[in-house]
Amino acid sequence: MADDPLAPPAALAGDVTVPPAVAGAEPVQSVCTPIRLSYTYTPGRALSRYLQAMAGKRILGERCGVTGQVFVPPRGVSPLAGTTTAGVVELADTGYVDSFNITRVPIERRPDLKPPYCSAWIVLDGASVGFMGLVINIPPEEVRIGMRVRAVWKPDDELETSAANIGGWEPTGEPDEVIDDYERLGRVGGQQP
Amino acid sequence: MIDVAVVSFAQRQEASIPGESEVEFMVPLMEQAKAAVDLTQADMGFTCSGSSDFLAGQAFSFVMTIDGTGPVPPISESHVEQDGAWALYEAWVKIQCGGIDTAFVYGYGKSSPGSLRDVLATQMDPYYVCPLWPDSYAVEALAARLMLEGGHVSERRLAEIAARSRVSAASNPHAVRSEPKTVDEILAEDHVLDPLRPSDLPAEADGGCAIVLAAGDRARELCERPAWIRGMDHRGDAHTLGVRDLTSSMSARLAAQHAGVADDKVDLAELYGPFTTSEHLLIDALGLDEDATAINPSGGALAAHTMMASGLIRIGEAASRIWSGDGDRAVAHATSGPCLQQNLVCVLEGD
């Protein structure tokens, strides 16, 4: 092994002769090579149904045929059983905050979000898992684990086949869900497998 | 070595599967492969998969697909960003470590959301080659011209390979290009990437496959005639096209030697040759005699090219012909990278 294994090979270590046109130019340290690839995504069966229902202000989950757990947003598969989901379940647009985060830094893709803002796992009534949403119409520092919330839909004339139809989740004012035992704090959502 | 066999195989390949996400079309295949040998995920000693984020256009894309296995309770699992054939290799090695006697392997990919030819350009050297955006099919055309002009192959020979694939594909329900064409009809095709014609190119497909491996007595319990892996090896060539001989495949030859291809007769070979030129090179590198060995009875990747799964599908296709008694000894091959840069060879035998 060479004395200094990280040194360039001897053949390269000597003087390099460059054409007069570039003599005295700065050595190249890096090159910028933009990569552009274009993809046409398709959401798949479950998410298509979910997004189409969103346009009508409906939230569709899907049920595991083996355990009965309800997943939302649905991915078309039950991770508990390794099977295609067995059926569609329409869920209420109310639920509770399972846990939350107060973001105090700006986020590149959402210039509309002014920090601090609260993102939370929302567990819908009847769902077995939580998903991320914004908690709005309440100061972030007043958000609580267990707080009841309902969807704040965009105005009807702005509805699309998009999860963005729900602008956020606001407090309902109902009493909080009680999540105070160890077991439930460690776990997310309702049912255990 | 511990005797390990391929005991179950399920696949799906279509020109495109636009209506289903990867996990949605993989779940039925996973269930089918396990159900065929009456196993569940909980029975699997190890699970390994192969897929590509660049193909999916999404970072951590495999995280969405693992749910299809039913990984609750947790599973002993790994993933390679390579063709599923390398996932099978990893699983085979894991069984060789002892302590487990089953493994579940899958590979999948959808080329239809993007342009495979452009996506594969990002495999090339990121400093010197990728910035030029070489069309990955045109890169193979460079090799083809070297082969043709160097007298290593004739255009007629390439057309014969293409015609043979189409004939074989006619009996493969998973083939996406199977309409018959004569050699003369193929030679009459206009060049698309001179010297390559449309029939010289892979038939792009979306899809995937799932395989169950089992060791020793467990394999015999699960399968009437297990397809035993008698040898498996993979090797790589240099990446830089200018420093290697594109008219032969050193790494395929080496992998074939280490896998023991020449130790006995070969009844059939499933070769992952995306192009007619690659199939020609592989037959030579693996030392196959076309009079004695059925080459690509499935039609091969010319008939259906499912990126990230085509290699694993070759292993499944070869194994299923051992199960059925169509052959006693088969060779399966997988490749990765431009111009057959990496090659994996697997020798399968019936009892």
Add this chain to the structure above:
Amino acid sequence: MAAERTAVIGVGQTKYAAARRDVSIAGLLREAAYRALEMAERTWSDVDAVIIGKAPDFFEGVMMPEVYLAEALGAVGKPIMRVHTAGSVGGSTACVAASMVQSRVHRCVLTIGWEKQSESNAMWALSLPQPFATSVNAGAGGYFSPIIRRYMMMTGAPELIGCMVAHKDRRQALLNPYAHLHQHDLTFEQVVDSPMLWDPIRYSETCPSSDGACAMVLVDEASGDAHDGPVAWVHGTAMRSESNSYGGRNMVSPAASEQCADDVFAQAGIVDRRAEIDAVEMYVPFSWYEPMWLESLGFASVGEGWRMVESGATALDGGDLPVNCSGGVLSSNPIGASGMIRFAEAALQVMGAAGEHQVDGARRALGHAYGGGAQYYAMWIVGSGKP
């Protein structure tokens, strides 16, 4: 037939930094590989196979980079494989490399984990526009902060435990010449006063974004016996994965974490985890994960992890279970390498080769990595003696 006993005889790391503009991707890997080969007293031609791992290809914009790296890694004519299991990948890659020797398929394997995040834009790579979902989180912190909040509420942990971990790891990093962050004058108060990013996570409680590579040389028993230099013997390896979304999932201590730990400790024959392990290198990208993993890995009972931190038990200076003596992920985070660094640093400890951050007389050490939505796990236990 039992698995082949496997030894680590070489560890090599690059200097970790925000941007290693002095080397190409290949140069970065070679820097780590050379150092590992040098320690192992091996050359490229001694290597039977190369097993590499990194996180998403989009981080550098190179698809399946083992293809491009073949020559640079001396892999022409040899097998080369690429593992990708999200954030745990560096650990998983080491496990796969070990399996190549344990299975007797190869006798000498070079394994490398790396990330060169400066070549691309990691934030971009992680948040490619998804037409179907709304983006409400800035980075991984937004995902993990609610889990940390649950842990704090569950255990009643004092608010500044996370700051204690961050301060400890950044102090320990000063003893590791390869660490990215060397904040010589950082005080505990400065950690506490650093801006809240993802409440309850402060800026100084988060990991940096680093370029870097880590390599190891693994060999079979006979080669390990014959080796003159320091040797770390592999006593157990384990990988576990689970879904990141099902009802009743324990997000604070996921089942995959607990079962992976049970497996690896059982393989190593360890009963009293805290007493029998001398050093831990665990994957702590956000400070609070130290007490959380202490509990999940069985070093502390539920709700007691933060007490270990508070008592100083996990400090190199005076603790009985020193954690992340290298400075950990909080001080260097080349994502695809971060798991392997944990495994390699564990090996260095039992080799007695950890330099200034050596735990005196370390005989057995745990390397730990996790990834995805806290759903992928890789662990190994290495020892100074044979298993």
